[in-house]
Amino acid sequence: MAGIYIHIPFCRQACHYCDFHFSTNLKTQNEMVEAIAQEIIDRKEYLGESIQTIYFGGGTPSILSSAQLMLLLDAVRENHTIDSDAEITLEANPEDLIHSKTVELFELGINRLSIGIQTFNESKLMWMNRVHNSNESINAFENARTAGFQNISLDLIYAIPDHSNERWEADLKAITDLDPEHISLYGLTIEDKTVFHKWEQQKKLVQVPEDEAAGQYLFAIDFLKSRGYVQYEVSNFGKEGFHSRHNNAYWSGVPYLGVGPGAHSFDGQSRRFNVRNNSKYLKAIHDSNSYHKTELLSRIQRINEQILTQLRTAKGLNLSVPQNAMGVNLEELHADFILEISERQLAEIKNGFLSLKPKGFLVADEIALRLFF
Numbered sequence: 001m002a003g004i005y006i007h008i009p010f011c012r013q014a015c016h017y018c019d020f021h022f023s024t025n026l027k028t029q030n031e032m033v034e035a036i037a038q039e040i041i042d043r044k045e046y047l048g049e050s051i052q053t054i055y056f057g058g059g060t061p062s063i064l065s066s067a068q069l070m071l072l073l074d075a076v077r078e079n080h081t082i083d084s085d086a087e088i089t090l091e092a093n094p095e096d097l098i099h100s101k102t103v104e105l106f107e108l109g110i111n112r113l114s115i116g117i118q119t120f121n122e123s124k125l126m127w128m129n130r131v132h133n134s135n136e137s138i139n140a141f142e143n144a145r146t147a148g149f150q151n152i153s154l155d156l157i158y159a160i161p162d163h164s165n166e167r168w169e170a171d172l173k174a175i176t177d178l179d180p181e182h183i184s185l186y187g188l189t190i191e192d193k194t195v196f197h198k199w200e201q202q203k204k205l206v207q208v209p210e211d212e213a214a215g216q217y218l219f220a221i222d223f224l225k226s227r228g229y230v231q232y233e234v235s236n237f238g239k240e241g242f243h244s245r246h247n248n249a250y251w252s253g254v255p256y257l258g259v260g261p262g263a264h265s266f267d268g269q270s271r272r273f274n275v276r277n278n279s280k281y282l283k284a285i286h287d288s289n290s291y292h293k294t295e296l297l298s299r300i301q302r303i304n305e306q307i308l309t310q311l312r313t314a315k316g317l318n319l320s321v322p323q324n325a326m327g328v329n330l331e332e333l334h335a336d337f338i339l340e341i342s343e344r345q346l347a348e349i350k351n352g353f354l355s356l357k358p359k360g361f362l363v364a365d366e367i368a369l370r371l372f373f
């Protein structure tokens with residue numbers, strides 16, 4: 001069992017909050033697609049197992065033409081063994097999903113779309129420097145459905161400054177009215193080197209207070225539950241049978257090959273990080289030079305990663321995993337802390353798993369840190 005992540009490092013314009021790796025210079029798009037296809041070929045031995053999930057992330061993968069996507073999919077299909085029921089996801093922005101494009105994407109064999117809606121509020125979309133408007137979001141979703149997509153995920157952002165709780169509820173209502181199979185929620189965070197960071201320093205932007213952001217998150221959990229969405233991870237909610245297989249594989253420590261500038265790979269023992277720079281990546285592929293760094297993970301690092309990722313899932317941390325790997329009973333070692341978080345209604349132990357409750361998800365990373373070896 002393994003997955004492939006393909007990073008498409010282009011966007012039409014930079015959203016003011018985003019610190020992902022992308023360029024708005026689209027001139028090298030063709031060259032980049034060829035280089036990524038070359039990396040897929042060069043690294044065909046990396047996994048040595050059949051592929052169950054393929055994920056086009058970015059950046060904005062839907063910026064690519066169908067011919068460019070086909071070239072990449074052909075490279076994957078010709079050089080790796082793909083399961084017949086593989087989940088093939090493409091991240092898309094609403095402005096790209098016109099009817100003909102959604103039909104082409106479906107015909108290419110892409111069977112899951114993850115659409116960046118973020119909010120239905122026009123002024124906030126503009127404020128965040130998103131390209132699309134709210135009508136385009138609705139059209140994109142409807143086009144995808146008409147084209148045949150039966151597995152669609154939509155992204156929303158909460159904790160947007162000056163976006164009242166009522167507006168947040170309106171966003172949740174609008175998104176669930178569309179009836180997608182999956183919804184991801186992200187709290188707006190201010191990242192270094194973004195326009196929002198600059199605005200914050202200039203006192204033009206004030207972040208939503210933590211308790212208000214937490215309130216919106218907890219409200220969303222209840223709201224989505226009432227609409228039939230099961231929370232299976234901190235940020236992810238799906239109808240039964242529609243949890244992201246690609247993300248689940250990441251959280252379970254399954255190996256994956258990541259191609260493209262800025263992509264990471266994991267072979268079960270080490271992580272590999274591709275250079276986060278389009279020109280350096282292109283030149284290195286062209287000259288057959290190295291374009292990555294590798295970090296060999298120690299046993300302790302691998303166990304700590306599992307503690308962190310498993311705690312973020314609704315199923316929780318399988319307490320026997322660290323016990324078997326380290327010969328230490330985590331439940332005994334941290335008995336006082338586990339009792340404290342249980343009494344504070346942040347977590348519970350059930351059938352050998354330590355699982356976080358909604359309030360615990362808000363501090364999942366802090367709890368994980370306390371349990372690290």
Ligand code: SF4
Nearest residue numbers: 011014015018058059
């Ligand atoms: S479209 Fe996505 S990747 Fe591109 S800048 Fe906006 S949030 Fe970032």
